[in-house]
Amino acid sequence: MTILNMTLSSDIKTPLYRQIADNIAAAIEQGEISTGSKLPTHRALADQLQVTVGTVTRAYAEAERRHLVEARIGAGTYVCDSRQSNSWVYQIEEVAPNECNFGYNIPPRFDRSDMLSQAMANISANPAELNEMMLYQPPEGIEKHRQIASQWLNQQGIAVSPELMYFTSGAQHAAELLLSTFCRAGDTVLVEHVCYPGFLTLAKQHGITVKGVEMDESGVCPRALASACQLYQPRLIYLTPTQQNPTSITMPLSRREAVISVCKQHDLLIAEDDINGLLPLSSPPPLINLAPEQVIHIGGLSKCLAPGLRLGYIQAPKQWQPHLSAALYNHSLMISPLLSAIACELITQGQADQVLDTIRNEIEQRQNIVQSYLGEFAITTQKHSFHVWLKLPDYWRLTDFITAAEQHNVIVKSAEHFTPPGGTIMPAVRLAISSPTSQQTLIFGLEILADLLRQPPMTSPFPL
Template sequence: MTIWTPTLQDNTPRYLALADALARDLATGRLRPGDRLPTHRELADLLGVTIGTISRGYAEAERRGLTVGEIGRGTFVRKQAGDDPWPRSPERASTVDFTLSLPVALPMERDLLAATLRELADEPDVNELLLYRPESADARQRQRAAAWLQRLGLAATPENLLVTAGSQHALNVVLSAVLGSGQVLLTEALTYPSMKSQARQYGVKLRAVAVDEGGLVPESLAQACLQEPRPKALYLIPSMHNPTTVTLSPQRREAVAALVTQHDLLLIEDDIFSFMMPDPPEPLAVRIPERAIYLSSVAKCLAPGLRTGFMMVPPPLRTRLLAAIHNTVWMAAPLMVEVATRWLADGTADRIIAAKREETQARQRLAAQILAPWTFAADPNGTHLWLTLPEPWSSDEFTARARECGVMVVGGGAFAVNRRDTPHAVRVSLGLPDRATLKCGLATIAEILSGTAGPNY
């Protein structure tokens, strides 16, 4: 049993403070997955509280997915395999990796990158790309990015736009600058796994909002806004949602924007997939720019290695968010930002996206053909699909079986805000393997579902 003495913050109910302390100590490494926690009585005596308080605290920690109770054995820090946003490396070279949500890589990108780097090398002021950028990026780079976002109808300007080292970094910046420990962040019941882990790191409490085949349910959002403690913000992936692939309709976008305004929420709109769509829908931030932080990135439409993201922010929050950028990585790498924003401005990005979209559509058609007997959701321009598992499969059992057969997928538990709501589904990302490997991996998934697959050693 782990000797653990939690530090409980004041001004918070003791049972919630206990769950918060467990989350903090897990994030900092003081507790590790698999650790056995003190018994209810031992911890009650140690902290000078009632056994009932400890029971409620442990129950809250289990609700957040931090612990698991085993009858006759005690309470343990839950092994985080299902919630780990970073997939493990394949165990065998022959393993087909469907875990990473990446755009397809194209041969043309090598030549385009080489040409851009040669162009930069010949410029007399290229050394300026090695200097600090106190405004997260220079004005010219921010102007290019603003013009790119204006295509969606956003009122983006160099003044209300910040550049980050990708959308992952942007989420870290927003959580650290705008939300504090113990505050409530609403999100879809199935959400981006990294949002879950970052919320734990900062002590932010996620509250799930129900989703259906149309995405986030406005009626559930309205109910979640009335629960105590009152939420401060809503995190939303409105287009080609990860993992469900759903794009919110204009009617639901209007309803969500109205509820955000009515309940004085801050909207964190994660719109990283929309530029893969030929005709992307209008962002919610167009309707409510004064209370929306809009996030975009080149990772899903160009190349993740460019590590360049864009954050359109309300003016009152700009100083705080810029400080948070400085406090994390100081700035996105100027060389990467220069490559990315040149491509946005000179038409290179449009060429790459068009080619990636064509290849992505071909991969989705291949997947639809191979997986036709089973139920799944997909967007023709999306890099993943959401496969509903037939009886008797659970997502954990299917993920383990797939790995035995040489295929890696992401189980539904990685996306579930509440563990009890884990769906019997897996996400299959189509962008990483080459076309031949993709076909073999999808065939293996079909064989597992039909009961004819054997281990692929």
């Protein structure tokens, strides 16, 4: 372990974390610490310098942002080889962060331009295929692309097949096809009691009634689901079993089996939204693997590669294929083959896997930072989840907390956005921790939220 000798000054304007990062830079520059050496743990350096662990975390994040060091999962922080150029670097922010938006459910930002240019150059090298792609295609997309995509998904443990999967323009489009194929205006659809808002607005547009089903820490409760089936005679249930949006809950296998069993008893179709399914390193099998005859499976590349690619997919049991095909045809005839070509190029060149690793690594680091700031509060999340679901202490009213955070330039998403019409709004907010532009911005936002959570507001929600 390297000893870092440094003295910090509280007299100068530079914040302590930057002084530490500057000292690390100087030590590397002067050859006092060499490439590959391990830096002290956050706690050890904090004790040595008489600063908080949060300050050291922030300093190491800053040093990483400058590509001086790298955090290796479970191993510690190491000095980088500065000669190694890395095209997966995160965008460098020069502006001191004074606002933090936890609102967007997007992968962390980083430079994808090299991989995209390369993929497009490879595609351009084949004029015959390019010309082929300029023609109308069958609604389900080019067969070769479906082969490549389904094989990649199979490697990740998702039992889709090239014959049954249809490319869509993102998972949102897949949800649109789901509703137009399987539901009619006036039908009722069940969802988890807090749910992805894009599905709620879509259902509303289709004139479909949405009813929330109670959840516990393992997801939808089978008993509540059975009652809802009897009460509402629903057309289907829409579930996100892995890293649910907004709670981040992943249903364990036993719960998946219990939910499937209730659905089978009530002859209820399951729409499985697996948009986050590729993010965790391992998770229980998706519902499509467990009950392929009962499940319509939706997924896409927005969270694990890039939302701008707009590539998603849907797979339904075989007997529904003609209906799905007609829905896609009526909607847009097909999706652009150029998009599936780019995605397939990224898959075959190994870049899709690399991006996924980069996203996981960044999220894991951000989750560690979240734990150091919000660990003492009522949060639910997962190691590779983009979200943290934060239940507020009793002394905070939901709207007051959101307004107080906004006054400090920190944006969080109210439980209201995720609650189906008529459902009870929980005193909770979702923090999309992948959304802040850098770890530094994330830390800025978390510091504000932790301070707010620790102190009751000036006015109490309770009558005195």
